[in-house]
Each structure stands twice: as C-alpha cells, then as structure tokens.
Amino acid sequence: MSFLQLDHVSKHFGGLTVVDGVSLSADKGEFVVFVGPSGCGKSTLLRMIAGLEEISAGDVSIDGRVVTGVAPADRNVSMVFQSYALYPHMSVRENIAFGLKMAKTPKDQIETRIADAARILQIETLLDRKPRQLSGGQRQRVAIGRAIVRNPKLFLFDEPLSNLDAELRTQMRVEIAKLHRELGATMVYVTHDQIEAMTLADRIVVLRAGRVEQIGTPTELYDTPSSIFVAGFIGSPKMNFLAATITGQDSNGLRVGHPAFAGGEIHVRPTTNRPAPVGSAVTVGLRPEHLTLGGADPLLTLTVDFAENLGGATQLYATGPGGAAVVLMVPGRPPVTPGEVLAASLGAGQIHLFDGSGAAL
Amino acid sequence: MRHVGPGRVVHACGLLLVVVVALFPFYWMVASSLKQQTDLLASPPVWLFTPTLANYADIFADSHVMVAVLNSLLVASCTTALAVLIGTPAAYALARFEFRGKADLWFWFISNRFISPIVLALPVYLLARQVGLLNTRLVLILIDLTFNLPIVIWICTDQFRSIPPDIEQSARLEGADQFNIFWRIYLPLGLPGVAVSAIFAFIFSWNELLYSLVLITSQALKTAPVVATNFMSGYELPWGKIMATGTVIVLPVTIFALIVSRHMVRGLTMGATK
Numbered sequence: 001m002s003f004l005q006l007d008h009v010s011k012h013f014g015g016l017t018v019v020d021g022v023s024l025s026a027d028k029g030e031f032v033v034f035v036g037p038s039g040c041g042k043s044t045l046l047r048m049i050a051g052l053e054e055i056s057a058g059d060v061s062i063d064g065r066v067v068t069g070v071a072p073a074d075r076n077v078s079m080v081f082q083s084y085a086l087y088p089h090m091s092v093r094e095n096i097a098f099g100l101k102m103a104k105t106p107k108d109q110i111e112t113r114i115a116d117a118a119r120i121l122q123i124e125t126l127l128d129r130k131p132r133q134l135s136g137g138q139r140q141r142v143a144i145g146r147a148i149v150r151n152p153k154l155f156l157f158d159e160p161l162s163n164l165d166a167e168l169r170t171q172m173r174v175e176i177a178k179l180h181r182e183l184g185a186t187m188v189y190v191t192h193d194q195i196e197a198m199t200l201a202d203r204i205v206v207l208r209a210g211r212v213e214q215i216g217t218p219t220e221l222y223d224t225p226s227s228i229f230v231a232g233f234i235g236s237p238k239m240n241f242l243a244a245t246i247t248g249q250d251s252n253g254l255r256v257g258h259p260a261f262a263g264g265e266i267h268v269r270p271t272t273n274r275p276a277p278v279g280s281a282v283t284v285g286l287r288p289e290h291l292t293l294g295g296a297d298p299l300l301t302l303t304v305d306f307a308e309n310l311g312g313a314t315q316l317y318a319t320g321p322g323g324a325a326v327v328l329m330v331p332g333r334p335p336v337t338p339g340e341v342l343a344a345s346l347g348a349g350q351i352h353l354f355d356g357s358g359a360a361l
Numbered sequence: 362m363r364h365v366g367p368g369r370v371v372h373a374c375g376l377l378l379v380v381v382v383a384l385f386p387f388y389w390m391v392a393s394s395l396k397q398q399t400d401l402l403a404s405p406p407v408w409l410f411t412p413t414l415a416n417y418a419d420i421f422a423d424s425h426v427m428v429a430v431l432n433s434l435l436v437a438s439c440t441t442a443l444a445v446l447i448g449t450p451a452a453y454a455l456a457r458f459e460f461r462g463k464a465d466l467w468f469w470f471i472s473n474r475f476i477s478p479i480v481l482a483l484p485v486y487l488l489a490r491q492v493g494l495l496n497t498r499l500v501l502i503l504i505d506l507t508f509n510l511p512i513v514i515w516i517c518t519d520q521f522r523s524i525p526p527d528i529e530q531s532a533r534l535e536g537a538d539q540f541n542i543f544w545r546i547y548l549p550l551g552l553p554g555v556a557v558s559a560i561f562a563f564i565f566s567w568n569e570l571l572y573s574l575v576l577i578t579s580q581a582l583k584t585a586p587v588v589a590t591n592f593m594s595g596y597e598l599p600w601g602k603i604m605a606t607g608t609v610i611v612l613p614v615t616i617f618a619l620i621v622s623r624h625m626v627r628g629l630t631m632g633a634t635k
C-alpha cells in the first residue's frame with residue numbers, strides 16, 4: 001500500500017464543489033507536486049491532507065492509517081504556508097521550538113533539534129531575531145525549519161516560494177530539492193510555477209477545476225500530455241496550437257490538413273486508439289523548442305512578426321495562413337527580419353494531436 | 362533652516378488652541394486644589410497665589426476620601442480583570458468560530474450599550490435588594506461588568522479577526538490545543554486591543570457614579586466619585602477640598618492611561634492601514 005493515499009476525495013463549500021473525487025497515491029519518499037491554474041483547488045486539497053479542511057467525501061490515509069477523521073496535530077504532518085505563518089511575537093528559536101514544546105519534547109532534545117535544523121538551513125545566526133527582522137528568504141527558511149524539526153511523516157508545501165523574487169526562488173528551489181534528498185521524506189508541494197513543478201517533482205498531479213487532469217512524471221507530462229489542457233500547462237513557452245482537420249488516413253498515420261502546413265497537410269501517428277473520423281476538427285500541438293528553422297522537409301510556412309533576443313536563444317513570433325500563430329524557440333541569433341517568410345521543421349520531439357474534446361489522439 | 366510655511370503656523374496654532382481648551386479645566390482643578398479659600402473666592406480670579414497643600418491634608422485626614430479611593434480602586438481593578446478574563450475568550454470565539462446564534466449574540470452584546478443606564482437604575486436596585494447585594498462591592502463589580510463586557514468583546518473581537526488565520530492553523534497543525542492557541546497566539550498578538558479595552562473598562566468603572574450612588578448607602582463602601590459629590594451638600598461649598606478630591610480621583614486613571622497609551626494608539630489604528 002502506498003504511503004499517502006487519496007481515495008475519491010471531494011470538498012464542497014455549500015453548493016460549490018471545489019475538489020471533485022480526487023484519487024491519487026504517493027510512495028514513501030516521493031516528491032509529488034500539485035499544479036493547476038488559480039482556484040482549481042490545489043490548496044484545498046493540500047489542506048484536506050493536513051486536516052485543516054474537513055473532507056466532504058472520500059478518505060485520506062497516511063502510512064497505512066485512514067486519517068480522515070483524525071485531528072491535524074495527530075496526523076504527523078508539517079505544512080509550510082504561502083504566507084509562512086510564522087508567529088510574529090516569537091523569536092526564530094521559539095518559532096521553531098513551538099511544535100516540539102506542544103509535544104512536550106524534553107528541553108535538551110529541543111535544543112539539539114533546533115541546532116540541527118538551523119545548521120541545515122543556515123539560520124544559526126538568526127535564532128534570536130523576530131520574524132519581522134528577517135528577509136523573505138530567511139523567513140522562508142524559518143518556516144521550513146519549523147516544519148523539519150518535528151520529523152513529520154509527510155511535508156506539505158503550499159506555494160512556499162511565491163513571495164520571493166526570481167533569484168531567491170531559484171536558490172530556494174534548489175535547496176528544497178536538496179532537503180528532500182537529505183531527509184528522504186515524502187513531500188507534497190503546491191505550485192503554479194511549472195518550472196518548480198518540472199524540476200522538483202518525482203510525479204506531477206495536474207489539477208483542473210477540482211479534478212485530476214493527469215498524473216505522471218515530469219517527462220511523461222511533457223512528452224505525452226493526455227489533453228490540450230496539460231499540453232498547454234506544462235512547458236514554457238506554451239505549446240503552439242493549430243486548429244486543423246483530419247483529411248484522411250493511410251499507412252503513415254492520420255493526414256491532418258491546415259493551410260499553414262507546407263504542402264497543405266502532414267502525417268501524424270496517433271498515440272491512442274481514440275476514433276478520429278475523416279473531416280473531424282482536431283488541434284495540432286507543436287512545442288516552440290522543438291521547431292527549427294529551415295530543414296529539408298519543412299513542416300510549416302510562416303511569416304515572422306518579430307523576434308525576441310534572449311541572449312543564448314531567440315524567441316520568434318510568426319503567423320501563417322489560416323490564423324496560425326506560432327512561437328519558435330531557436331538557439332543562437334538567426335538573422336531574421338520581420339515580414340520575412342521562412343520554413344520551419346520539426347527538429348525534435350513529436351507532433352501532438354488532440355480531438356475535439358481536447359483529449360490526446 | 363527648515364522653511365515654515367503659513368499653513369504650518371495656522372495648523373500649530375489650531376492644535377495649541379485645542380490643547381489649551383482641553384487642558385484648561387484640568388489646570389483649573391489642580392490649581393484650585395492648591396489655593397486657599399480666600400484666593401479661591403477672589404473675583405476676578407487670581408492667577409498668582411501661594412500654593413498650599415492644606416486642602417490635600419484635609420481630605421487625607423478625612424478617612425472617607427482615602428477609603429473611597431481604595432474602594433474605587435478595588436472595584437475598578439476587579440471589573441477590569443474580570444472583563445478581560447471573560448471577554449477575551451468570548452471575543453476569540455466570536456472572531457473565529459461559526460455557531461448557531463452568533464449574530465444574535467453579537468447584537469445582544471452591542472445592544473447592551475444602547476440602553477441609558479438611568480433607565481435600568483430602578484430595576485437593578487430592586488433586583489439587588491431582592492438578592493441581598495445592596496451595599497456590597499460585588500454588586501458594583503457586577504453592574505460595571507455588564508456595561509464593560511460588550512466593550513471588551515467588541516474591541517477584542519475586531520482585534521482577533523485581524524490575526525491571519527494561517528497562524529492559528531499552523532499552531533493547530535503543530536499540536537497546540539484550543540487553550541494554547543488562545544493563550545500563546547491570540548492573547549499576545551491581540552495585546553493592543555486587550556490593552557485598549559482594559560483601559561476603557563477601568564476608566565468606565567472608575568468614573569461610574571449613578572449606580573454607586575443608587576446601590577451603596579454605607580459610608581465605608583462608597584466610591585471616590587460619590588464621595589466627591591458629598592462635599593456639595595451643606596451650605597458652604599469647600600471648593601478647595603472638592604478640587605483636591607477631583608485631582609486625587611483623576612490622577613490614577615491618567616497615570617494608568619499614560620502608561621498604556623502606547624498600546625492604545627497602536628490598538629486603535631491597527632487594521633486602519635495594511
């Protein structure tokens with residue numbers, strides 16, 4: 001049995017269903033990330049695991065024990081809040097010691113555990129300060145320190161880095177990854193930053209309007225998104241979508257037509273067995289970083305609108321006939337000028353195809 | 362040198378005027394308490410006089426005044442302590458829990474203050490007589506509590522609401538029970554509000570005259586404001602003693618308020634800015 005298990009968990013606020021029958025499981029030591037747009041129920045789901053939010057239906061179990069009706073304190077989980085939720089009137093030391101004191105841990109043990117946590121998080125010199133005397137990153141460390149001293153079975157993070165600036169964010173991201181490796185603890189992490197999701201997660205749970213859209217490793221989600229929603233959510237810049245039509249089927253796969261395609265149509269091999277009748281509307285998905293300029297067998301014919309020089313790479317914004325708007329991420333600084341017509345081909349990855357309902361074909 | 366515009370001057374003059382108007386009665390009281398009877402009755406009033414402590418010596422020699430001040434101190438302290446002790450947990454419950462009748466309870470607390478105290482004077486007197494509480498300090502404490510509890514609950518509820526719920530949830534997750542959350546999180550973080558409401562409770566109770574007058578007849582139990590009015594009986598008005606008593610009555614409250622005023626200002630403006 002898995003370490004953390006959610007079994008058809010739902011949450012209703014009055015008549016509003018915020019989390020709708022979510023089932024998932026995580027193994028011991030796994031790093032699970034919840035991603036999804038704002039308001040999709042990520043925090044609510046996390047708080048239900050913590051016990052801070054009542055579960056309307058379904059069950060949560062941690063380490064083989066059903067904890068649905070168990071008080072938060074008895075679930076042996078730690079949570080790092082987006083707001084840090086440090087106790088403003090207590091010193092850093094008292095903040096970290098609070099949970100241990102509540103658990104009536106012996107004094108000498110509290111001291112050693114604080115010292116250990118402070119060393120791991122490099123906040124030894126800050127122990128006697130008050131939270132308001134700390135920077136955002138330091139507060140974040142204290143919040144994490146408060147979580148780790150209790151040796152919980154499960155760590156819950158609710159967008160812990162969203163209040164930090166970009167540089168600190170990257171740094172803390174790396175530190176959280178390191179912490180996970182060192183502690184070997186099971187962690188559930190909420191974010192809507194997909195770089196955090198991709199880099200930290202063993203497995204990502206994509207949520208949409210209270211339901212699980214797809215669960216998989218970062219690579220799986222990137223390579224084989226099960227829907228347009230996941231395809232558009234994972235990856236940056238966002239995947240390009242073209243509204244196309246199925247024009248036929250042969251031994252090379254489905255023939256898909258769109259005016260922007262070089263030659264009017266392309267071949268795509270479907271990855272599923274879903275029906276794709278000729279004439280039905282489909283969406284073609286192309287990752288910006290998979291497209292290259294030129295090539296012997298071009299895929300698209302496009303007109304350059306403008307180019308953004310990112311230093312090591314260039315982001316090209318182009319349009320094509322039939323309302324195609326395509327972004328290309330190409331290495332280096334190709335000499336293109338706005339208005340120039342160019343050919344683009346698929347350098348790596350694959351062409352994604354989604355049917356009218358948004359499901360992958 | 363910093364430029365001082367005419368606007369600032371007008372502003373300063375206005376402030377000065379307000380301060381003078383506010384403080385003049387106070388000054389007059391203190392000054393009069395230091396005058397001899399002849400200076401007091403002089404017309405036009407004298408501004409320069411030889412101060413005397415005779416009035417103070419008189420009232421302190423009069424054991425009634427001392428006893429009354431002690432009575433007031435006792436009643437006001439007990440009222441304040443009880444109001445805070447009972448009011449803050451109630452405020453916590455109102456601020457953070459949903460329960461049936463919460464809105465009604467809230468309204469009831471507030472509506473307590475709608476009623477003019479004099480309206481209730483007779484019923485309260487009859488009630489107190491019935492249960493044998495006339496001429497006790499307890500009845501004063503109870504009646505002051507009735508009027509003070511809503512203020513404490515009102516101010517503290519507002520204060521507790523401004524504490525981010527995340528902090529409480531974090532504490533709950535870390536194993537703090539209800540009492541510890543209240544004691545270690547809400548009380549210390551809500552301290553400005555608690556201090557403000559304590560000051561209000563103390564001042565109200567200290568100055569309360571009507572019920573002390575109605576419910577207490579025994580000289581040994583009278584409170585300071587009542588004793589101050591006692592001087593006004595008879596044919597002669599001993600202004601010096603009245604003023605000296607007034608000063609003695611006002612002094613404790615003023616000192617108390619000054620000590621906690623730092624909290625008070627912070628408390629009253631808290632939540633106004635974010």
Ligand SMILES: Nc1ncnc2c1ncn2[C@@H]1O[C@H](COP(=O)(O)OP(=O)(O)OP(=O)(O)O)[C@@H](O)[C@H]1O
Pocket residue numbers: 013016018036037038039040041042043044045192
């Ligand atoms: N106490 C509540 N009462 C009613 N609705 C609520 C309550 N708490 C949350 N919701 C609703 O539940 C939905 C999900 O909220 P939740 O906080 O879980 O979103 P989220 O995915 O964490 O979003 P974000 O990324 O913005 O933090 C939102 O539409 C929100 O309005």
Ligand SMILES: [Mg+2]
Pocket residue numbers: 042043044158159
């Ligand atoms: Mg959230």
